[in-house]
Amino acid sequence: DQQVKQNSPSLSVQEGRISILNCDYTNSMFDYFLWYKKYPAEGPTFLISISSIKDKNEDGRFTVFLNKSAKHLSLHIVPSQPGDSAVYFCAASVAHTGNQFYFGTGTSLTVIP
């Protein structure tokens, strides 16, 4: 039973425009969410996180939004750059579970120059 879902396997965006990557979850106990970015032949790297006490967290060009009632989070990248082309994973965790994260299947983002 997949608790974190990324329903879009791929996304193409023009350079300079906004990229929006979506993630849905089923477990209402999740209270911490992260986004990871993965380039080919490399491991995932941490990008940005948000706890359930917030509905928005911003870091430069990256903003994560959390809608707890809809069990939905999204990652906005603006403006998108060709170097942002990668696979993006969202992950979720429950307090006091020893850093056990549940990952989505990933969305492959291509930013077209």
Next chain:
Amino acid sequence: ETGVTQTPRHLVMGMTNKKSLKCEQHLGHNAMYWYKQSAKKPLELMFVYSLEERVENNSVPSRFSPECPNSSHLFLHLHTLQPEDSALYLCASSQDGGTGGYNEQFFGPGTRLTVL
């Protein structure tokens, strides 16, 4: 070396072979993890070690055997694997706050395993 390293990067083995994957973290973390990533599937947590003790084993078959000799090293011993075990195996580390605090995990580049 910096971050989290994994060796080998690629491994091809027969079903009767025994091999080991190695992970080393240079970040001073106290928790290490093994994940499996199969095609079109989410990362699956296999094992968690915190302070060198195994705290999580997500019903992984016994043909996978982890070993954590110290806080910097983690091994995954493989024996009698099946072709469906072919996947990318990722190691990660984090600083476990022990109080439910959240600390992101740092991943190695992975070992691409093919079982023939």
